[in-house]
Amino acid sequence: MSRPVLVRREQVLRGGQPLAFGIGLAVALVVGVLLLVGSGHDPLRVYERMFEASLGDPRAWSVTLNRAVPLGLAGLAVAVAGSMGLWNIGAEGQIMAGAIGAAWVARIGGDWPSPVVITAMLAAAILGGGLLALGPAIARARIGVNEIITTLMLNEVAIRLVQWLIHGRWKDPDSHNFPLAPMLSDNARLPGLFERAHVGVVLAAVVIVLFGVAASRTAWGYELRVAGSSGATARYAGISLERKILTVLVLSGGVAGFAGGIELSGTSDRITENLSNGFGFAGIIVAALALMRPSGVAAVALLFGAVQIGGQSIQTMGVSSSVSTILQALILFGAIAAGVLSRYRVEMVAGDTTGAIR
Amino acid sequence: MIGLLEASVSFGALLYLAALGEMIAEKAGILNLGVEGMIAMGAVTGFAVALQTGNPWVALVAAVAAGALVGLLHGFFTVVLGAEQVVSGLSLTIFGLGLAAYVGRGSVGRPSGAELVPVDWGPLTDIPWAGPVLFAQSPLVYLAVIAGFVTWFVLWRTRLGLAVRAAGESASTADAAGHSVAGIRLAAVAVGGGLAGAAGAYLTLSLTPQWAEGIVAGRGWIAVALVIFGAWHPGRVAVGALLFGLTLALKTRLQTFGVDFSPILLSMLPYVLTVGVLVVISIRSRNRPSPAPAALGIAYRREER
Numbered sequence: 001m002s003r004p005v006l007v008r009r010e011q012v013l014r015g016g017q018p019l020a021f022g023i024g025l026a027v028a029l030v031v032g033v034l035l036l037v038g039s040g041h042d043p044l045r046v047y048e049r050m051f052e053a054s055l056g057d058p059r060a061w062s063v064t065l066n067r068a069v070p071l072g073l074a075g076l077a078v079a080v081a082g083s084m085g086l087w088n089i090g091a092e093g094q095i096m097a098g099a100i101g102a103a104w105v106a107r108i109g110g111d112w113p114s115p116v117v118i119t120a121m122l123a124a125a126i127l128g129g130g131l132l133a134l135g136p137a138i139a140r141a142r143i144g145v146n147e148i149i150t151t152l153m154l155n156e157v158a159i160r161l162v163q164w165l166i167h168g169r170w171k172d173p174d175s176h177n178f179p180l181a182p183m184l185s186d187n188a189r190l191p192g193l194f195e196r197a198h199v200g201v202v203l204a205a206v207v208i209v210l211f212g213v214a215a216s217r218t219a220w221g222y223e224l225r226v227a228g229s230s231g232a233t234a235r236y237a238g239i240s241l242e243r244k245i246l247t248v249l250v251l252s253g254g255v256a257g258f259a260g261g262i263e264l265s266g267t268s269d270r271i272t273e274n275l276s277n278g279f280g281f282a283g284i285i286v287a288a289l290a291l292m293r294p295s296g297v298a299a300v301a302l303l304f305g306a307v308q309i310g311g312q313s314i315q316t317m318g319v320s321s322s323v324s325t326i327l328q329a330l331i332l333f334g335a336i337a338a339g340v341l342s343r344y345r346v347e348m349v350a351g352d353t354t355g356a357i358r
Numbered sequence: 359m360i361g362l363l364e365a366s367v368s369f370g371a372l373l374y375l376a377a378l379g380e381m382i383a384e385k386a387g388i389l390n391l392g393v394e395g396m397i398a399m400g401a402v403t404g405f406a407v408a409l410q411t412g413n414p415w416v417a418l419v420a421a422v423a424a425g426a427l428v429g430l431l432h433g434f435f436t437v438v439l440g441a442e443q444v445v446s447g448l449s450l451t452i453f454g455l456g457l458a459a460y461v462g463r464g465s466v467g468r469p470s471g472a473e474l475v476p477v478d479w480g481p482l483t484d485i486p487w488a489g490p491v492l493f494a495q496s497p498l499v500y501l502a503v504i505a506g507f508v509t510w511f512v513l514w515r516t517r518l519g520l521a522v523r524a525a526g527e528s529a530s531t532a533d534a535a536g537h538s539v540a541g542i543r544l545a546a547v548a549v550g551g552g553l554a555g556a557a558g559a560y561l562t563l564s565l566t567p568q569w570a571e572g573i574v575a576g577r578g579w580i581a582v583a584l585v586i587f588g589a590w591h592p593g594r595v596a597v598g599a600l601l602f603g604l605t606l607a608l609k610t611r612l613q614t615f616g617v618d619f620s621p622i623l624l625s626m627l628p629y630v631l632t633v634g635v636l637v638v639i640s641i642r643s644r645n646r647p648s649p650a651p652a653a654l655g656i657a658y659r660r661e662e663r
Contacts, residue, residue: 153629288445325456
């Protein structure tokens, strides 16, 4: 009897991650065909419609780019923490906290000039996201509290905070008793770029590039990677782990908060409890697919934006939007499997290998 | 008041089933953040099978199987392929919620085919207070209690349980002792998924009983929180489940009691409490061992030990 085992390759396959990503996409599309046939739709026509609606013309691109913004920034937030071996699972809540900060500025700055109010909104958004991450950051840096769970728990708290605000003191008096915040005034909206795209696309791209450069070209980025790979080495090199953990997690929260501010000011009419529509969680998948690298984050976010926008468009054909949700998870599952195969090869080994040393 | 307690037990049992499952997986070293997705798959499968067969017990079994299968997916990626548990688990949540919405798209708003009716305990049900609170519940409430005892017994009183805990504390030690770490972890994740599936069935066969997208409504995250709140022990998790169940039950009843406190703020309580407990655990574990399984979240590849 023989059984398969995974043996680490001496060298990681070149181009492994883009290849793995492609395989993941292929797996997702094939399973998608099964789902679509299962619900009585023509898969080719559905995919064609998805492509057209997301990447078919400038207008489609503009919508997809808008969607890629929160996905990319959430992905970046996860990647920033991830480059140091930390997990920020709280982007979902930090996006909400950022939106709360931005919405608060928009409320008090109703008659300020537009550039002032928008700048203040985005600054408040960064602050809001950073503030929500501050607790988990201190707890992790000072007493070693697992940041996975604390950031995860605060998601639920932040979403309820928004609910509480829009059910209470932020409720629009003209909303006929619906729990709705008032619409943003015009001066609080991000200017347009082309078609439906807003300048948030540029802002997000700049932030991602900045972090990309900081991560790969600066001593700060280098120290992060050292600290992430070995705490002992970092201490030996004189890097203060406590301080690094604190700044990285707060920064990560700030980036996610920034996404919330842009999402509110750019694409949403008002703050709602659904403002971060799973962006924070999708951001974790984006970052994982990008292997925690900022450059990869941008590319993957664009593709996920296209899948999401395409997924919305096929609802008019009677296709459940859940198909696009499933596709996103399947891309990751496929890529995980393929990614493993770029680092390991499968070997058949004989019989009972209990205790065998290889 | 009796209604409140009855609802606390009822909501608490649902959380308990899912939290027990998560606890078993974590005890074996696997963090599964896919609970929300597994509950959703159990819920929709239970509902769909009840519609087809009209038999709630068959539906329950199907829901457990569905949860276990989805759980095994997480097992495949994290145990067999050694993928990051956080990433795989969260993807499982997204995948499970998506697939459940897809499977259940024709069932939204339909009346249920069969329900698990409350157990008739005869005269016990007539006892004041205890009767309605303890003896008029869905069969799944009693199953949850039994599952709790069985989990405690197996984990702490059998050799199998010792092996499971060893896999979660120190995988290489478990391996050296001749246990299959991969086998144990896969089985634990599958059992955990099955319990989450049962929690889902409870939702659509007993509690609501209907299927709608978003029906799980964050209960999976509460279950994850409960495991920590209960410090990885079935008894303490049960206490936590009742407490969190009480906050869920209070949410809709605050106003009827004339209490002027926002039910939304109240619903933050489980999460805030869990963060608090986690901080306390961390402070205390400076001079005594943490209750968290030491190898939790760490992939084990025997070839690289």
